[in-house]
Amino acid sequence: MPKPKPESKPRVSLTVVRVKAFTAEGAKFNQAFLWDLDVPGFAVRATVDGSKSYIFERRLHGKTVRMTIGPVHAWDLPEARARARELQRMIDKGIHPRAEEAAQKAAQERKGLTVSKAWERFEPVAEEESNDFATVKSRATHIVEHLGDVLFSDLTRLHTDAYRRARTAEKASIATVNREIAFLRHLGYYLLECKLIDANPMAKPAFLPEDNIRSVVLSETDFTALYQAAEPALKPIILVAYDTGMRKGEILNLRWNQVDLKRGTIELEGTDTKTRKARTIILTARVKAALKAMPRSISGFVFVNSETDKPWVQIKKVFFRARDAAKLEKIWFHDLRRSFVTKARRAGVPETVIMEMSGHKTRSVFARYNIVDDSDRREAVRQIERAQRQK
DSSP states (O other), X not given: OOOOOOOOOOOBOOOHHHHHHOOXXXXXXXXXXEEBSSSXXXXXXXXXXXXXXXXXXXXXXXXXXXXXXXXXTTSOHHHHHHHHHHHHHHHHTTOOHHHHHHHHHHHHHHHTOBXXXXXXXXXXXXXXXXXXXXXXXXXXXXXXXXXXXXXXXXXXXXXXXXXXXXXXXXTOOHHHHHHHHHHHHHXXXXXXXXXXXXXXXXXXXXXXXXXXXXXXXXXXXXXXXXXXXXXXXXXXXXXXXXXXOOOHHHHHTOBGGGEETTTTEEXXXXXXXXXXXXXXXXXXHHHHHHHHTXXXXXXXXXXXXXXXXXXXXXXXXXXXXXXXXXXXXXXXTTHHHHHHHHHHHHTTOOHHHHHHHHTOOSHHHHHHHSXXXXXXXXXXXXXXXXXXXXX
């Protein structure tokens, strides 16, 4: 709907009395304007509901610019007129008042941009873009707790070193702290893109070397013990992880419209995966049977917390209860994915196929999941000996 043009009225010297007496009675567009004689473009606007406000209207680069200065009851007439003159000076310089206001607001935000405020700005973006927002939020929570009051642009190695010592005292692992500092670097690049900082002070953070390469692989016997000890809601989740190699986030965010039980597949779009690459998951018979037996939630998600009727966000506690009951205290949920990769390779599946199935993008990362132990080496020797005997 086009903006109604102000009715043509003679200009008068606005006074408090005239402003008070002015109404929109009889106006064609439910509003009326009383223009000031002293400051061109300055007026009081009245609407049929009785509200009044001071406005300023001029043309800039061939277009009409109308700005609301503020309600009459909140602005004294001299203050409103002075603001109109200020807006006119911007127009005279070819500056759009709204652009100037945005620049001033951004400058003020830049000046007081603490780590805490930076996270407040980034949080809705992270929630929309991240496939594992719970993890991102957890890292941000620790960062804000220790560094929230520090101006982001003032961050130095001294801050990250102190942060590392504090988190280590809280029993956080080196790998965990490295990921949290990496999040701080990512946050800095976001602020840089938004032009809220001139340079990212966390562009080259110092990371401590990690000795966290795990080699735990669950045998079928181990998995059976874990499965039997798991609570009913957890059973299909860990079965999908063990038999498909899907990541935890991919499983917990799975929707029924991605599952085709007739074809025995799960279709993951690029937005569903860590590597942003779509892939098709082929289901084992027991996974198909488990999914077929599950009730359908109106939420559309496959795995739903019965207590909240919402998709699972975190299953750490329920998983730990199962592993402790099965006397497998040293395993993590992610070991299920590693187990899938290793058992597939031992079954003779080509590595390139396994990488497609598990969604590993690079050979170097895949190698960390493909565990080779003494049983593999012994089998290799047996194969060599069989080949030698055949010559």
